[in-house]
Amino acid sequence: MKHIFLNLKRFDIPAELGGVNRIASIQAWGGCIVARTQEELKKYDPGEVEFVQYYPEAHIMNAVSARCGGSPVRIGCQGVYRMDAGRHGFGAFTANRPAAAMDAMGVESVLIGHCEERNDKAGILA
Numbered sequence: 144m145k146h147i148f149l150n151l152k153r154f155d156i157p158a159e160l161g162g163v164n165r166i167a168s169i170q171a172w173g174g175c176i177v178a179r180t181q182e183e184l185k186k187y188d189p190g191e192v193e194f195v196q197y198y199p200e201a202h203i204m205n206a207v208s209a210r211c212g213g214s215p216v217r218i219g220c221q222g223v224y225r226m227d228a229g230r231h232g233f234g235a236f237t238a239n240r241p242a243a244a245m246d247a248m249g250v251e252s253v254l255i256g257h258c259e260e261r262n263d264k265a266g267i268l269a
Contacts, residue, residue: 144193151198173201226241
């Protein structure tokens, strides 16, 4: 099986703010990408190819809701916190998403140990 992973970190920033996004408003961006790709991706055998699009948290719900019936697109997030809210209670982990929250949003995959996160946490792990 082939796995095609599309990590869309920072591609949502509008061009007028110094980014590269020229395809949709920031509010519609995640859903726009899913809507524009899923029909073409249906041409591939799902037993042969897996497609996962990894989104920044702000775009996950829009991307999930844009999936049509039979969509081959799976939605992923770009990291989760190592302790989940369900097992360890709640805490002030403002920028750290618990896996349970991502599951509730419809996320099916996650990038663990993504490079920015490794660099950010390097002092903690040393």
